[in-house]
Amino acid sequence: MQTILIIDDDRDMCLLLKRFLTRHGYEVLEAYNGKKSLELLETVEPSLVMCDFRLEDMEGNVLLGKIKERYPHLPVIIITGYSDIKIAVEVMKMGAYDYITKPLFPDEILVTIKKALESASLEEERTQAAPVSSGNDEKVERPVVAKEKTPNITVSGDYIFGDTPVFRQILQQIDLVAPTNYTVIIHGESGSGKEAVAQEIHKRSKRKSKPFVAIDCGALSKELAGSELFGHEKGSFTGALNQKVGSFELANTGTIFLDEVANLSYDIQVSLLRVVQERKMRRVGGVKDIELDVRIIIASNERLWDAVRKGKFREDLYHRFNEFSIDIPPLRQRPDDVMLFANHFLHQTNQELGKNIKRFSNEVENIFRTYVWYGNLRELRNVIKRATLLSDGEEIEASSLPFEISHFNKLQFDKQPEPAATNSIPTTINEIADTPRNVSETTLKGASIDAEYEMILKALKKVNFNKSKAAKLLNIDRKTLYNKMKQYQEFNNQ
Ligand SMILES: Nc1ncnc2c1ncn2[C@@H]1O[C@H](COP(=O)(O)OP(=O)(O)OP(=O)(O)O)[C@@H](O)[C@H]1O
Numbered sequence: 001m002q003t004i005l006i007i008d009d010d011r012d013m014c015l016l017l018k019r020f021l022t023r024h025g026y027e028v029l030e031a032y033n034g035k036k037s038l039e040l041l042e043t044v045e046p047s048l049v050m051c052d053f054r055l056e057d058m059e060g061n062v063l064l065g066k067i068k069e070r071y072p073h074l075p076v077i078i079i080t081g082y083s084d085i086k087i088a089v090e091v092m093k094m095g096a097y098d099y100i101t102k103p104l105f106p107d108e109i110l111v112t113i114k115k116a117l118e119s120a121s122l123e124e125e126r127t128q129a130a131p132v133s134s135g136n137d138e139k140v141e142r143p144v145v146a147k148e149k150t151p152n153i154t155v156s157g158d159y160i161f162g163d164t165p166v167f168r169q170i171l172q173q174i175d176l177v178a179p180t181n182y183t184v185i186i187h188g189e190s191g192s193g194k195e196a197v198a199q200e201i202h203k204r205s206k207r208k209s210k211p212f213v214a215i216d217c218g219a220l221s222k223e224l225a226g227s228e229l230f231g232h233e234k235g236s237f238t239g240a241l242n243q244k245v246g247s248f249e250l251a252n253t254g255t256i257f258l259d260e261v262a263n264l265s266y267d268i269q270v271s272l273l274r275v276v277q278e279r280k281m282r283r284v285g286g287v288k289d290i291e292l293d294v295r296i297i298i299a300s301n302e303r304l305w306d307a308v309r310k311g312k313f314r315e316d317l318y319h320r321f322n323e324f325s326i327d328i329p330p331l332r333q334r335p336d337d338v339m340l341f342a343n344h345f346l347h348q349t350n351q352e353l354g355k356n357i358k359r360f361s362n363e364v365e366n367i368f369r370t371y372v373w374y375g376n377l378r379e380l381r382n383v384i385k386r387a388t389l390l391s392d393g394e395e396i397e398a399s400s401l402p403f404e405i406s407h408f409n410k411l412q413f414d415k416q417p418e419p420a421a422t423n424s425i426p427t428t429i430n431e432i433a434d435t436p437r438n439v440s441e442t443t444l445k446g447a448s449i450d451a452e453y454e455m456i457l458k459a460l461k462k463v464n465f466n467k468s469k470a471a472k473l474l475n476i477d478r479k480t481l482y483n484k485m486k487q488y489q490e491f492n493n494q
Pocket residue numbers: 092093148158159160161188189190191192193194195196197259344377378381
């Protein structure tokens with residue numbers, strides 16, 4: 001039986017999730033804070049972790065880092081409020097498998113859990129089947145392969161090619177560089193499709209039938225990065241109980257994709273330089289050189305040259321890598337691509353959920369075209385997944401979108417009179433509701449928070465400040481409502 005660890009300080013939420021997941025055949029463990037969860041993880045390795053981002057004793061990113069340090073392969077799903085979308089993007093960069101936003105929907109939880117578990121077991125099968133070049137048949141540990149990093153991707157139909165100028169240009173570049181052995185740098189924000197491009201390069205190359213190994217360097221701890229990438233010999237350091245084949249060896253004859261490469265430490269960059277220059281490597285603690293024939297594709301969120309200028313990335317390595325580069329603009333800069341992807345994700349989700357939703361309403365299309373998509377394609381995909389779950393008719397309506405998105409234009413353009421500043425700190429919901437705000441309306445964040453505040457205030461007044469009823473009216477859970485109230489307080493005090 002697969003075991004899921006739920007980490008949430010909201011005990012009601014834990015209980016609900018536990019009941020629901022137990023009914024679906026999972027064994028469920030609970031921890032009500034970060035510290036307890038880490039204690040539990042000392043003795044138990046679950047199949048999956050679901051973790052609320054906002055715990056009282058620990059931020060989700062800190063906890064995620066600690067979990068990944070101990071179990072680099074364990075899929076972690078982060079639960080966030082929708083207004084935390086930038087945080088969601090951050091945790092994805094740190095190696096979370098995926099995020100789900102509140103309010104939680106049973107079908108969405110199940111689909112995400114199933115996918116995460118499937119991808120973890122696929123990964124396990126692949127690494128178990130990997131050849132060990134030493135000829136030694138001792139037990140071999142597997143390397144980190146981050147979320148959605150699947151080998152030998154040939155799932156045609158999962159990736160689409162659009163007909164907008166930006167897409168055409170990216171495709172041209174892929175076609176140009178794919179047949180060569182050039183190292184490629186892909187620049188783009190998180191979720192913009194860097195790995196999708198790397199996979200496409202691999203699929204169109206002579207190496208297409210060989211492994212494609214994707215590593216999220218941002219999720220590798222400083223201590224273990226060397227052994228994840230290059231492997232280690234048994235006993236080479238405390239904890240190296242078995243010999244381990246690293247990602248480079250697994251990718252031998254194929255392609256390795258190093259995401260967030262600027263996060264690698266200086267020492268690892270030195271070892272990488274050797275791989276690039278001599279096409280050879282040694283396992284940590286090893287004495288034998290291993291010949292490598294691996295094509296390297298790297299990706300970075302920030303311009304790699306900027307990392308060089310800041311002294312974070314070695315210049316010699318940068319020049320070695322910089323044989324060809326592809327820039328993927330963020331989704332907000334390519335509005336013509338949005339509906340193309342939206343329709344593709346709708347089709348995918350219909351298949352996943354056995355639904356038959358045909359289109360988006362005109363209003364939704366307009367919203368999609370103007371929204372900022374901080375999390376790029378990943379955010380678009382998740383929004384559509386959820387809206388599909390919530391819709392029953394033939395069309396996806398604006399009411400199925402998260403509040404922040406459906407009200408985005410309003411939040412952006414509604415100007416409200418500047419309220420008088422106040423020094424008093426409200427402590428109750430009623431006080432908060434009666435407190436004038438001093439949030440600057442000139443910033444987007446300020447404007448969105450104010451508009452959201454107005455909406456929550458209206459809801460609270462309507463139900464005579466009954467928080468449960470207000471949360472229900474707003475289609476959010478009580479905890480999210482409390483968090484938002486807290487956020488207004490903090491904002492007001494800035
Ligand atoms: N051309 C495409 N066709 C279909 N789906 C795509 C395409 N490009 C990206 N996606 C989907 O968008 C999501 C994000 O893409 P991807 O993981 O490649 O982004 P990324 O830039 O590598 O993100 P990160 O830096 O956070 O790892 C994935 O679910 C991916 O399947």
